[in-house]
Amino acid sequence: MLDNSPIGNIVAISLVTISIGFLIYFAWKTVITANLFQKGVKLCQNKDYSGAEAAFRQVIAINSTNDVVRLLLGDILNHQGKTEEAKELFSEVISRSPKNPDAYLRLANILLLQNNQQEAVNNLQKAKYLFQKQRQPQKAETIDKILQDIGNKK
Numbered sequence: 001m002l003d004n005s006p007i008g009n010i011v012a013i014s015l016v017t018i019s020i021g022f023l024i025y026f027a028w029k030t031v032i033t034a035n036l037f038q039k040g041v042k043l044c045q046n047k048d049y050s051g052a053e054a055a056f057r058q059v060i061a062i063n064s065t066n067d068v069v070r071l072l073l074g075d076i077l078n079h080q081g082k083t084e085e086a087k088e089l090f091s092e093v094i095s096r097s098p099k100n101p102d103a104y105l106r107l108a109n110i111l112l113l114q115n116n117q118q119e120a121v122n123n124l125q126k127a128k129y130l131f132q133k134q135r136q137p138q139k140a141e142t143i144d145k146i147l148q149d150i151g152n153k154k
Contacts, residue, residue, distance in 0.1 A: 033059055033062050033066075037055075043055060049076050074086040077089065078110060086110060087110045090110065099133075101128075104124070104126045105124070108123035111123060124143050128140045128143040131143065
């Protein structure tokens with residue numbers, strides 16, 4: 001227990017100052033990240049994919065655990081014809097968050113574009129299962145229709 005001595009007061013003041021410093025840093029980091037994210041979304045909506053790519057890469061540099069930004073960046077890379085890089089990002093999200101059905105869905109899309117139907121079907125089935133498990137039956141039904149269409153084309 002800290003006493004009321006000068007050293008005790010200095011320690012208490014130091015701890016409070018350090019705590020406030022951390023709070024300010026994390027608040028600043030959050031504001032910067034949110035602003036960059038919004039900028040990236042707007043640039044994407046305006047079809048400025050290279051600008052959006054740069055903004056989303058900055059968000060990832062600040063917050064490396066944001067899978068939503070990784071998915072959006074993958075979409076942008078796919079729009080730019082950088083399918084292998086997009087494929088790597090989607091695979092990375094799957095390995096980091098194996099219960100993220102959107103990553104499987106996006107990866108399946110690229111695999112279909114690359115005529116890798118079997119792997120695409122496997123990813124679609126995983127996405128469908130996860131959507132069902134997450135109680136999103138409409139999305140699961142949509143994927144089921146896609147799977148039926150793929151089956152009819154064989």
